Amino acid sequence: MSEKVLSPRERSAAARARLLAAADELFYAEGVQSVGIDRVIERAGVAKATLYSAFGSKDGLVRAYLQARHAATAERMARELEARYDTPKERLVGAFEVQGLSFTEPGFRGCAFVSASADAPPGGVVEQTAQDYRTWLHELFFDLAQQAGAQDAKSLAQQLVLLYDGAGISAWMDRNPSAETAARTMAAAVVDAAIPD
Amino acid sequence: MSEKVLSPRERSAAARARLLAAADELFYAEGVQSVGIDRVIERAGVAKATLYSAFGSKDGLVRAYLQARHAATAERMARELEARYDTPKERLVGAFEVQGLSFTEPGFRGCAFVSASADAPPGGVVEQTAQDYRTWLHELFFDLAQQAGAQDAKSLAQQLVLLYDGAGISAWMDRNPSAETAARTMAAAVVDAAIPD
DNA sequence: AAGGTAGCAGACAGGTCTGTCTGTCTTCAA
DNA sequence: TTGAAGACAGACAGACCTGTCTGCTACCTT
Numbered sequence: 134m135s136e137k138v139l140s141p142r143e144r145s146a147a148a149r150a151r152l153l154a155a156a157d158e159l160f161y162a163e164g165v166q167s168v169g170i171d172r173v174i175e176r177a178g179v180a181k182a183t184l185y186s187a188f189g190s191k192d193g194l195v196r197a198y199l200q201a202r203h204a205a206t207a208e209r210m211a212r213e214l215e216a217r218y219d220t221p222k223e224r225l226v227g228a229f230e231v232q233g234l235s236f237t238e239p240g241f242r243g244c245a246f247v248s249a250s251a252d253a254p255p256g257g258v259v260e261q262t263a264q265d266y267r268t269w270l271h272e273l274f275f276d277l278a279q280q281a282g283a284q285d286a287k288s289l290a291q292q293l294v295l296l297y298d299g300a301g302i303s304a305w306m307d308r309n310p311s312a313e314t315a316a317r318t319m320a321a322a323v324v325d326a327a328i329p330d
Numbered sequence: 331m332s333e334k335v336l337s338p339r340e341r342s343a344a345a346r347a348r349l350l351a352a353a354d355e356l357f358y359a360e361g362v363q364s365v366g367i368d369r370v371i372e373r374a375g376v377a378k379a380t381l382y383s384a385f386g387s388k389d390g391l392v393r394a395y396l397q398a399r400h401a402a403t404a405e406r407m408a409r410e411l412e413a414r415y416d417t418p419k420e421r422l423v424g425a426f427e428v429q430g431l432s433f434t435e436p437g438f439r440g441c442a443f444v445s446a447s448a449d450a451p452p453g454g455v456v457e458q459t460a461q462d463y464r465t466w467l468h469e470l471f472f473d474l475a476q477q478a479g480a481q482d483a484k485s486l487a488q489q490l491v492l493l494y495d496g497a498g499i500s501a502w503m504d505r506n507p508s509a510e511t512a513a514r515t516m517a518a519a520v521v522d523a524a525i526p527d
Numbered sequence: 528a529a530g531g532t533a534g535c536a537g538a539c540a541g542g543t544c545t546g547t548c549t550g551t552c553t554t555c556a557a
Numbered sequence: 558t559t560g561a562a563g564a565c566a567g568a569c570a571g572a573c574c575t576g577t578c579t580g581c582t583a584c585c586t587t
Contacts, residue, residue, distance in 0.1 A: 163449070163451075164363075164448055164449030164450075165449070166361075166364070166449050167363070167449045167451070246503075247444065247448070248448035248449070249448070250448075250503065251361055251444070251445035251446070251447075251448030251449065252360070252361030252362070252363050252445070252448065252449060253361075254364070267504055271504075288512075291500070291506075291508070291509070291512050292512050292515070292516060294496075294504075295493070295497060295499075295500045295509055295512050295513060295516075296492070296493075296496055296516075297496070298495065298499035298500050298503070299492035299493055299494070299495040299496025299497070299499070300492060300496070301499075302444060302492075302495035302496070302498075302499055303488070303491060303492045303495050306443070306444065306447065306460065307464055307491075309488075311488070312488070312492055315485075315488050316492060318489070319489060319492075319493075319516060319520060322519065322520075322523075323519075326519075
């Protein structure tokens with residue numbers, strides 16, 4: 134119906150986007166290892182050669198998938214924290230509310246980086262991108278803790294990262310979105326103890 | 331040198347034990363999906379037919395591997411809690427110290443059930459055994475919380491499970507055994523708040 | 528002494544996975 | 558109008574994986 138005429142560059146970009154969308158759905162739902170190239174290109178409606186010219190290898194596609202997840206998570210977190218809360222201290226606790234939004238979304242399967250790291254060979258692309266993600270997560274809490282005037286921002290950030298990890302695992306493994314509440318309660322206590330009003 | 335003469339039953343049991351030991355090392359170190367049958371039988375020094383007569387299939391071996399992990403974890407936890415602490419309240423916090431023992435062991439790669447669940451198909455043996463493990467973990471904290479006289483034992487147990495999950499993930503993903511301290515500190519605060527002296 | 532049992536070694540079949548390559552078609556640029 | 562670029566469809570090679578099957582050997586039981 135909407136048979137747009139596309140330039141080669143547009144066609145290329147569209148194929149790449151479809152591949153990334155297909156990879157995101159399949160890799161997240163069933164795991165990076167379990168999903169083969171053929172499944173991805175079939176869902177994307179794309180030729181195999183297109184995948185290899187766009188991403189070079191399956192590893193390249195996996196890297197792009199994880200980097201896109203990282204970017205989307207960071208962007209969403211920044212946007213929601215900005216929109217919902219006014220102070221760094223509120224945001225330290227609010228991050229768990231934002232995290233909890235995903236727990237009730239259909240197809241929630243826990244943290245993509247945890248899942249991808251499970252069977253990943255050491256030194257591979259998964260390990261590298263997971264490191265980047267962990268760095269982002271620590272900095273998110275560390276920067277907010279500093280802005281909120283925490284005495285020991287590093288220690289507070291570590292505690293909150295641990296709660297963030299635990300909330301994701303509990304919500305996933307127990308299929309129980311109320312982990313968000315439990316994590317937020319403990320986060321509020323830890324933040325209140327570390328940051329005097 | 332110690333060439334013991336073994337009866338067929340002993341030989342069978344020994345082969346099964348070697349298979350389980352080899353599966354434990356390889357599956358935990360590299361992931362259930364990444365390790366093939368050939369690697370396992372090679373390390374165990376066992377014929378392929380022996381594996382299939384003892385466990386029926388790779389899934390059967392995976393189930394036995396996870397059940398053995400579960401049993402070993404539960405046994406160690408019970409033993410250490412018994413030996414180290416006297417009261418249920420101390421044990422609620424002490425569980426994190428026991429968990430932390432594994433963080434510094436060589437080859438620590440996080441919770442085996444989290445890793446195995448990452449790429450597991452729904453309804454498979456991994457999901458079932460993981461459920462059993464999660465039930466054990468909840469009951470561990472729930473029973474101790476009740477014995478300690480907690481008002482809301484279920485809620486307290488959920489918080490402690492969340493901390494337990496978070497400690498394991500943080501220690502693994504960040505290669506940072508100090509997650510044990512962070513988790514134990516928060517656990518002590520939560521326990522003290524929920525259980526009046 | 529003889530048969531049965533069970534592990535060992537390895538070949539084999541059938542399937543799947545990644546990555547390459549060939550050939551065709553469409554679109555843009557010169 | 559002609560050539561270059563790139564997507565598409567699909568065959569193909571080479572590797573790997575699970576699971577079965579065939580001999581062979583060693584030991585226990587009868």
